[in-house]
Each structure stands twice: as C-alpha cells, then as structure tokens.
Amino acid sequence: MVILQIVGYLFLFIASISSSVSMNFQKLAQYEIFYHDPRKRLRKRQTPIKTSVFCRPLFIIAILLSAGASSLDFMALTWLPPSTVGVFGSSSIIINLLVTRVILFEVPTKKEWVAITYVILGCLLAISVTPDHGSGMPVPQLLDRTISYVYIVLNWTVFLLFSMVLEKNILPAAIQRVGYPFIGGALGAQNVCMGKYIAYAFSNTIDGQLTVRLDTLLATILLCIGSVILHIYWLNKGLEKHDAYYCIIIYQTAWFMFTTLSGVFVYDDMSILTTPQQIMFIIGLLTAVYGVKRISVLHEKTPEGPETKVEESVDFIDTEPFKQSVN
DSSP states (O other), X not given: OHHHHHHHHHHHHHHHHHHHHHHHHXXXXXXXXXXXXXXXXXXXXXXXXXXXXXXXXXXXXXXXXXXXXXXXXXXXXXXXXXXXXXXXXXXXHHHHHHHHHHHHOOOOBHHHHHHHHHHHHHHHHHHTTOOSSOOSSOHXXXXXXXXXXXXXXXXXXXXXXXXXXXXXXXXXXXXXXXXXXXXXXXXXXXXXHHHHHHHHHHHTOBTTBOSSOHHXXXXXXXXXXXXXXXXXXXXXXXXXXXXXXXXXXXXXXXXXXXXXXHXXXXXXXXXXXXXXXXXXXXXHHHHHHHXXXXXXXXXXXXXXXXXXXXXXXXXXXXXXXXXXXXX
16 A cells, blocks of 8 residues: 555656746747747737637647646546645645746746745645545545535636626736636646545456446546636636746646645544644634735736746846747
8 A cells, every 4th residue: 555655656756847838838839829939928929829729739739738637636636635635736836946946937026035935844744644545435425415415516616707897907916926826726726626535436446347436537527627617617728828937826826725634524534634744734724815915015027928027036047038928
C-alpha cells in the first residue's frame, strides 16, 4: 500500500508540472494574438489575429497537457483520498512560479512575494495534518449521502451565478481581479471530486461488470466533462487581463481549497482527524485565503491590460518584456 501511495504522489508531481506548463501555454496563446514573439512580447502585430484563442495551436497543445495531468490525477485517486490530492496539488503554486519565469519571463513584485509566501505557508500547514487515507466507508456510499448532493449542487449553482455577476462588472475591483481564475479553480476541483468516483468505478469492476450504479457513474462523467470545459473558459477569461503567474496562483489556490473541501464534505476525509488537527487544517486554509486576498489587492492593473511593476521585481532576468501590455 505504501508503494502505491508513493506512485500516487509521483503521478501528482508530474501532473502538477504538466498542468503548470499547460496554463502558461494558454497565456502564450493569448499573447500570440497580439505579438509575433509571445514570450518576450517585443514585436507587436499591426493587426491582431482574428482567430479565437481556443483555436490557436499553442492552446491545443495546452489542452493536451491538461488532459494528461487530469489523467494522472485520476490514477492517483485510485490510491489517495481527494483531500490529499488537493493539498499536495498546492505544490503546483511553487512549480508554477518556476515554470512561469522560464516560459513567460514573468516575475512577482517583492510585495507580491510576501503574499505568495502566505499562500504557500497556508497550504503547507494544511498538508501537515491532511490524512493519507480515506474514512473507510465505500466511495459509492459516501457519494450517495445527502450532504454530498447538497455540496455538489451548491458548488455549481454558486459559481455559475457568480460568473454571471462577474460578466456584468458590478463587483469591487479586487473581487473582479480574483473572480474568474478563482471560480475556474474552484469548479475545476470538481474533476477530483467526480474523478474519485470514476476511478473507483473502473478499478473495482468484477469480470467486466460495474459494481456501482450506472446512472450515478454517467452523472459524474458528465459533471466532470462540464467542469473541464467551464474551468478552462473561466481561467482564460482571467488570462486575457492579468499576468499568468497571478491568475494561476489564484486558480491553484482555489483548486486546492475546493478539492480539499470536497474531501471533507463528500468523502468524509476529516472524520479521522483529531480536533487539534482539524483546527490546524482550518488555520492553514484561512492563511492561504489571506494570501490570495493580499496578492489580489497588490496586483492592480490599468484598463488597457496587466500592469507589471518592473522596478519592484526580482532582478534576475531581462525585465523589458514587462513594459509591454496587451491592448
């Protein structure tokens, strides 16, 4: 069992790298519409490309990388509980900062680094008490509880309504900046929530026959597909206006939080923790939320596009590309 858990964590690590590269490629596809050199953004096109960003070759490659990452996450869910997958996925925040430096030459400001540190510390604090095994109740029985249905329906209802409000631009600026990448990550966490059931269903077939209800399995597959489509769309709505490292940090933090919450409410992972461990876990979540709030306030933008504070950035690469903005 320990060996399988190690393999599961290895899959999660590779998935984190693939997911970070995927999201950076999605940002490159956004830049390619306006620049001949999307990485450095020094040669602006006289006429932006009319083709939708979703049809760009870089975007298609990004989707393939994302699909590979999701497949590895599903395989890891065969041996690991959702809360562990979610919290371990917080390592993607660190991986993304490294990947974004290499691919897009984007660097957080010094003040933003402080906020990012809060996010990472909060995630690590939650990791320290996250269970490495489930509650012991069969997965189909866990998903069939009323609290599971209520949690899943509330997720979809709240985030769909929130997206409609964001579209109207009537919320405070700080919330608008966080909005799309946050709900993208939060709904994207449904992949793990549904993926746990799907992984269980196919790994526990007997002589080719399912041991779970077919209608429930089909519903989880449809919800999983729907969350994939919507979370990619919402993430790219954020990438249109903000730096990749900023959007992806918000996205990944929301993904970590709601993947972990699905483990709590749907798969009852927290039932095996002691009260002090539960308190520590909550403190970790709140610390990560505070970090997201700080980075949102710091990462202001002009109406024309993302504003990069070059003079405050860590000085280790050529920062000239940051003086360009997407009109």
